[in-house]
Amino acid sequence: MRSKTIKVDMLARVEGEGGLTVKVKDDKVTDVKFTIFEPPRFFEAFLRGRSYDEVVDIVARICGICPVAYQMSAAHAIEDAFGVTVSEELRQLRRLLYCGEWIESHALHVFFLHAPDFLGYQDAIAMARDHLPVVQQALQLKKTGNDLVALIGGREIHPISVRVGGFYKVPTRAELAPLGEKLKWARDAAIEAVMFTAGLPFPDFERDYEYVALRHSHDYPFNEGRLASNKGLDIAVREYDQNFEEQHVAHSNALHSIHTGRGPYLVGPLARYNLNYDRLSPIARDAAMRAGLGPTCHNPFKSIIVRAVEIVYACDEALRIIESYEKPAKAVVDFRPTPGVGYACTEAPRGILFHRYRLNPRGQVLDAKIVPPTSQNQKMMEADLREYVTPRINTPVDALTWQCEQVIRNYDPCISCATHFLTLNVERV
């Protein structure tokens, strides 16, 4: 009988606190757990009774890594409830802000959280000893994204300018111009990042996922679109609740999101890329081709290349918006709170982020539902672990443990995001 346990008490280089356990008996994987022991924070509970204009600032605090995603989903969902549509100029400015978050979050993940795995380093600081120019360039790339968020949003973490109906303050053309120069540099650096990531060693591992992402009539998706999948899903965002559900599974205390009737699905860069390749800009598509990616990619380890391609796209899109930017005549459109339910889904760097709010006539929240990307991917993370370990059972435990960690880090999981609803598991010693 051959049995072993692969256990990581504290998963490093992810946002928040989690661990993993894979149990093997008689050369078969018998149990897989992606454990989350991050304490719950009850956002949906204390949003009740808060005014619509406080929600955008409060939900930003769910995540320090992708606050813009929370602000965008919340603002759009409340606008949906009030029947508000922002002007095209404001819509472009929101895309620009989202570009900044994608650049900084993806650059952080690609170089600081993920690349050290492929090269055998414990962290990017150790990697910098041998690859100093790469790390320095990555820091500047990340900084360009942060500069963009800080200029439009006020600061990098928990920006303060976003509001329902638009912004508190909008930048002038002259204020954006210097960023245009930095973004040209950043786009070139991102193309180099694509080539760098494409040169990493990848395990031979492909899966037949159901990819779920937004699909928009002409844009690579940030804030709007229908929810689509490669297996026939094509619904409006307000139909989310009828198509997805959260399940309580026996082996874990964590709720898992599934596609009703079909099971686990995958959200994030691979899903976006595979469903929206035709919406990428020519420069981003060209970088993908030079990296050897086809119009689709089914190896989750190669999500690092796809993230780099999305950095190229975000730089390119930011440049396009800045070049054609005209300061909106009004920073916020006129509206009045109305009672009702609003829905929105936007593309956080790590996948779709669904928000639903029910509001009273004064615009106060009666109830809120927030489904972050990490909870939607959880079930797939465990499925990946099972599929990955099964043919590699004879790999030495230390090496296999590190590879299992990497299977999880492929998702850029944000555990802080997920814990507003995940149950607490106190397995840690």
Add this chain to the structure above:
Amino acid sequence: MAGRSTPTLAVWKFASCDGCQLSLLDCEDELLEVAGAVEIANFPEASRAVAKGPYDISLVEGSITTPHDAERIHKIRRASQVLISIGACATAGGIQALRNFKDVKEYISIVYATPAYIETLNKSTAIRDHVVVDFELRGCPISKTQLVEVLSAYLNGRKPNIPNYSVCVECKLKGNVCGLVAFGPTCLGPVTQAGCGALCPTYHRGCFGCFGPKEAANTASLAATWRAQWVTSEQLVRQFRGFNAYAEAFRKESEANEK
């Protein structure tokens, strides 16, 4: 730090959004220098490597919300020569301290399908409420320039130079029009500690108190000013109950207006 060639730095996380420790990684221009000045001994968000304590400096993010974490913070204190709590969660209980005004059981049943699985404390509390803290760095999130200042101060054996005056001073230094006058009455600037650079008034909105109460904050006077401008009790309570809701001055003012 005496007795060692390279001081060790550990970063710990409790209930939080990760934003304050991310501020360290967001020091793009200074990160490699900071990493050169210290040995990063424990920083799970950034590294797989874990070195055993004791640690010269511990940065602690997040609030205490579970029985397990209430134990864990004591171990961290024992292993740390200097312990610095960072951010609104670690210094005031954070946004999750909104539970402190309610029955947490009701909260659990709103959010969780199976309430019995949840092990959580009734209150979300600051690190200082559990162990001795050497320095508290405020903010939601913290300012990265203040973080570099605090680290540099401790590495060089001097006192951190962090202002404890109000956001109003920063507003005046910036030449902003007064937010309290210009953007509606509910600006918390007069009672909020500086640190953000008067960010919100600069972006045409009132301060909402990310850095918590300033030293000797006269919240009652501010509340009276708001009331004179027809701000309701309900609004007053909500205004003081943000990311620093359980910081003493804000908590007392919100409770006084709730009656």
